[in-house]
Amino acid sequence: MPRSLLIRDIHTLVLMDAENTVLRDAHLYIEDGEIRQVGTRPAKLPRVDRTISGRYAVAVPGMVNTHHHLYQTLTRACPAAADAELFDWLRTLYPLWARLDEESVHVAALAGMAELLLSGCTTTTDHHYLFPRGHSRLIDAEIEAARRIGIRFHPTRGSMSVGQSKGGLPPDSVVQGESRILADSERLIRQYHDPAPGSMLRIALAPCSPFSVSPELMRATAALAGRYDVRLHTHLAETRDEEAYCLNRFGKRPLDLLEDAGWLNANTWLAHGVYFNRSEVARLGRAGVGIAHCPSSNMRLGSGSAPVLALRRAGCPVGLGVDGSASNDSSHMLAEARQALLLHRLLHGAAALNVADTLRMATVEGARCLGREDIGSLEAGQRGDVALFDLRDVGYSGAGDALSALLLCAPTRVSTLVVEGRVVVEDGELKTISLDPVLARHRRLAARMQGENWRRGGDSNSRYP
Ligand SMILES: [Zn+2]
Numbered sequence: 001m002p003r004s005l006l007i008r009d010i011h012t013l014v015l016m017d018a019e020n021t022v023l024r025d026a027h028l029y030i031e032d033g034e035i036r037q038v039g040t041r042p043a044k045l046p047r048v049d050r051t052i053s054g055r056y057a058v059a060v061p062g063m064v065n066t067h068h069h070l071y072q073t074l075t076r077a078c079p080a081a082a083d084a085e086l087f088d089w090l091r092t093l094y095p096l097w098a099r100l101d102e103e104s105v106h107v108a109a110l111a112g113m114a115e116l117l118l119s120g121c122t123t124t125t126d127h128h129y130l131f132p133r134g135h136s137r138l139i140d141a142e143i144e145a146a147r148r149i150g151i152r153f154h155p156t157r158g159s160m161s162v163g164q165s166k167g168g169l170p171p172d173s174v175v176q177g178e179s180r181i182l183a184d185s186e187r188l189i190r191q192y193h194d195p196a197p198g199s200m201l202r203i204a205l206a207p208c209s210p211f212s213v214s215p216e217l218m219r220a221t222a223a224l225a226g227r228y229d230v231r232l233h234t235h236l237a238e239t240r241d242e243e244a245y246c247l248n249r250f251g252k253r254p255l256d257l258l259e260d261a262g263w264l265n266a267n268t269w270l271a272h273g274v275y276f277n278r279s280e281v282a283r284l285g286r287a288g289v290g291i292a293h294c295p296s297s298n299m300r301l302g303s304g305s306a307p308v309l310a311l312r313r314a315g316c317p318v319g320l321g322v323d324g325s326a327s328n329d330s331s332h333m334l335a336e337a338r339q340a341l342l343l344h345r346l347l348h349g350a351a352a353l354n355v356a357d358t359l360r361m362a363t364v365e366g367a368r369c370l371g372r373e374d375i376g377s378l379e380a381g382q383r384g385d386v387a388l389f390d391l392r393d394v395g396y397s398g399a400g401d402a403l404s405a406l407l408l409c410a411p412t413r414v415s416t417l418v419v420e421g422r423v424v425v426e427d428g429e430l431k432t433i434s435l436d437p438v439l440a441r442h443r444r445l446a447a448r449m450q451g452e453n454w455r456r457g458g459d460s461n462s463r464y465p
Pocket of ligand 1: 235
């Protein structure tokens with residue numbers, strides 16, 4: 001692999017530094033995975049292993065996806081769940097997901113990660129919480145996929161321990177005992193977690209939601225995370241149904257439950273955060289809790305809209321999450337950023353959120369949610385994660401400002417993508433894996449998993465290889 005990479009003559013380079021600097025005719029020099037030089041005047045550079053032209057490109061920091069369930073790419077647009085709200089959507093899909101195994105998780109992760117990379121995302125998390133009996137190595141299968149495809153990966157060891165027989169939402173067949181969950185969480189941290197700067201893989205711990213784990217597991221997970229200095233993640237305040245469940249079962253609002261379990265601190269980032277009231281927003285801001293805002297998923301399931309502007313004003317880092325992929329049903333990071341921009345303009349007016357701040361959520365603030373200071377901007381000293389979009393694309397034709405075009409025009413595929421100094425996408429094609437056979441396998445696995453529901457939707461499997 002080349003040690004040094006020069007991207008020269010970049011039409012528009014968006015640094016995402018504190019001053020929102022945008023450079024024209026710029027260059028970016030990466031060595032050993034780190035950005036060593038960035039600027040407009042070609043500085044004297046050492047011998048370069050590889051040079052790429054950025055003459056027609058707008059370059060932005062590789063985007064950071066802060067919430068996802070990659071396995072759900074196998075149940076996208078599932079007919080039986082197409083028009084349901086969260087609890088019914090989950091009840092419909094849990095039995096299909098009970099068919100997961102290591103191979104299907106691996107292939108689903110490859111498909112989802114490919115879609116993310118091609119949309120400009122260089123770092124993703126994943127929240128995997130469903131372990132059918134006999135299949136305990138599903139996170140390992142995802143990690144193997146991330147290594148093959150070359151994405152920076154923050155998998156979370158998710159968990160569900162309260163099945164229907166104990167008053168929870170998921171069927172008993174997909175929940176695990178709490179001691180087993182904690183032991184496997186510890187195994188994964190010891191086996192894979194790399195805290196070093198530039199790390200390509202960090203583990204976090206992620207009980208699924210208040211309606212599928214016990215408060216005891218939340219507390220024990222926080223203690224384990226503290227022992228190993230890894231981060232905490234969960235779904236919170238996503239729907240009114242969840243709020244009602246918490247009030248009925250525990251006599252508390254979701255955020256009070258979280259605080260009681262020792263989670264209200266800057267080591268935690270939460271998915272959704274739709275139903276926080278004003279005082280809760282202030283508490284979250286004071287604590288520095290990160291929020292993974294998932295506008296497409298929230299709109300798709302009709303859940304509501306997170307108070308994103310207030311959360312940011314309160315001091316929370318707010319990142320973006322594509323979520324899903326069965327509740328979006330996309331893993332397109334640039335499309336998610338556009339969705340966030342449009343949603344909050346719809347709610348608060350066109351001046352409420354600008355393009356640069358939206359892109360800041362998709363990059364720097366997302367990185368902060370994952371506890372990263374070394375990614376999210378294109379300043380010297382940061383890791384070499386860069387997304388280039390080709391301004392010659394038909395969708396950008398005629399655009400006056402390249403940065404605005406990225407979010408105001410229809411989302412496109414990235415032309416070049418660099419992760420840790422490695423060219424992962426070139427000319428709009430993945431270079432690390434051969435995608436077609438992966439997608440052929442993915443379609444077959446999805447058809448098998450969706451089974452009866454697939455056929456009820458009127459589709460036949462015969463059109464797939
Ligand atoms: Zn989720």
